[in-house]
Amino acid sequence: MDGRGVAGDARAWVHEAVRLVQADGNRSADTHLRVFPLPPAWGVDLYLKDESTHPTGSLKHRLARSLFLFGLANGDIGPGTTLVEASSGSTAVSEAYFARMLGLPFTAVVPRSTAPAKLGLIRRQGGRVHLVDDPGAVYAVAEELGARPGHHYLDQFGQASTVTDWRGNNNIACSIFEQMALERHPEPAWIVVGAGTGGTSATIGRYCRYQRHATRLAVADPEGSVFARAWRTGSRDVTGPGSRIEGIGRPRVEPSFVPGVVDEVVTVPDEESVAAARLLHERLGVRAGASTGTNLVVALDLVDRMCREGRAGSVVTLICDDGDRYLDTYYDDAWVAARGWDLARARARLDPLAPPVA
Template sequence: MPPTPDDPADWVDRSSTRARAWTDEAVRRVIADANRSADTHLHVFPLPAEWGIDLYLKDESVHPTGSLKHRLARSLFLYGLANGWITEGTTLVEASSGSTAVSEAYFARLIGLDFVTVVPRSTSPEKIALIERYGGRCHYVDVPPAMYEEAERLATETGGHYLDQFTYAERATDWRGNNNIAESIFEQLSEERHPVPDWVVVGAGTGGTSATIGRYVRYRRHHTRVAVVDPENSAFFPGWVTGTPDYTTGMPSRIEGIGRPRMEPSFLPSVIDLMMPVPDAASIAAMRHLNDVTGLSAGGSTGTNLWGVWQLIARMLREGRSGSVVTLLCDSGDRYRHSYYDDAWVADKGLDLAPYRATLERFLKSGEWLPPES
């Protein structure tokens, strides 16, 4: 006879008081970390008053692990815990050699779990040291595109959980609010003279940030448009332009944290209003220019953001429009003293910053955007 649903002898009960107590404590620790952290600063870039335009830089470098990826890692951990994928004793695995791995190692240590990240063998010692500082372990591959498959294999082999930032970034964050980066920006702007920005400019690594902001402005019915800037060798810009969801370049980005050799699952083209390709030399010139003008030290992805910002502000000036623009200061320049801020490194990569620097200096003096002279 088939079992009757009302007979307790036939029920399947997989609940565990110990397991739930562990998850409750893990979630508490992750949320407590957020509560201990003040919201990130919104810096004002000094623009000529007669322009009638305000530029704000949301400084994500002040997170405990020093970058925008702290938000992503927190969301990925809460997502995995809430879904029951992360439990006591779970080994956590990622495919990342950069800031995401640093932040994930931090949260893994916070809740007492082992963390392994798959990285290319060419990863710099500085990055490895940052990951290991928080107790993370690096597993090396010789070919960067092999990171994804190897991370999946390790998670299966250990019975662990593959955090998979490139798949889950767009869904792990609550884009309606819950103090996500979009809600934070608009709350901080609420008392400014242009509280609803014309543009928010971001780069794409996983695509999670642009997806969160793009969804939020539609949900809140703001007139704000979202622009995504993309470095050399990345698949996002050509994939977006051609409408090719599986576009690949097979080449790594030189601007750390953004740009990917393939269109990632978390990248949502439909919520992006404008995409702008940015030369790597322009990114580094703009990053250094920011430091010279404001004293703010940032990485290359912030420079990519700013190169796009300046062109959009130039468009606003040509059209006679006032308003505000927001972008992100993604991480600190301290991580790049031996690369982007090193003249020898720049020369070795064959990058000429001078024409791009001249364009920026001329623009801030005259308000006229002239393409760099090659």
């Protein structure tokens, strides 16, 4: 076969790969927008967009799809390409899913501290796990592996804000506003998200400005993460220990974090993140990870602020992933106690913000 035939076969493979990835999105229903029960007299409504209902169980399914489509369209991914990612778990689960769909090998460079259930999910999707003792080293190790011949580093942290079309095209921001259209306060006063890559906050913040919405964006940042300090100081050079809340918070400012589209960043204590995740399970019967708890803490505080200011309206946040992944960590009392987290103290502050509604 001559060179043109080889090139033609590769192009045909890419066309089919794009079709497969797009078909996955086309046959997946949009994620639910759940109502969190609050006293009607407050005049403020709270919603959680349930990203745990994606085929791979987390918000990262959207990012993985976008990374694959970008890589295919950009000529980075072809037949036989070995894919590599640096991930704390959920993104790697979703990327392993798409890699298996296309018949491509996939390696996730993951901190050794990642929840065992997540590692099992990566392997179940056909991915290989490369464990790293130092969480801060995952970038360099993944980049080194991805630079090998026939390999491609997907680079979620560097590419998240680039690969998603923030103007619309069924991104998460577009979906939120479409689902809010018939609610009594259709334009949210606030949308609250965590930041891991920074891609979700960048997409939502850009979309709100592009569509001229009055909605403000709050980033919920777990303790140990640097995003709050970076936003307050205007410096991208700050570093820190990183987060103990899987999926959000970073020891460095990621390239995809866009501080200029964020209106407020709130640091959330770890024990409140875990307590709020359990509170969500009690109120809605939905078990989610602690990153969802981080979001919920900030959302409830904003609801409280609006009530104290006498402002009616709505607040929207996200359920980031399925809490069954954390049964042996955030939902295990002994594991939580070993980390010194006082959930009773956290609940004493949070419960008045979310009283049971008959």
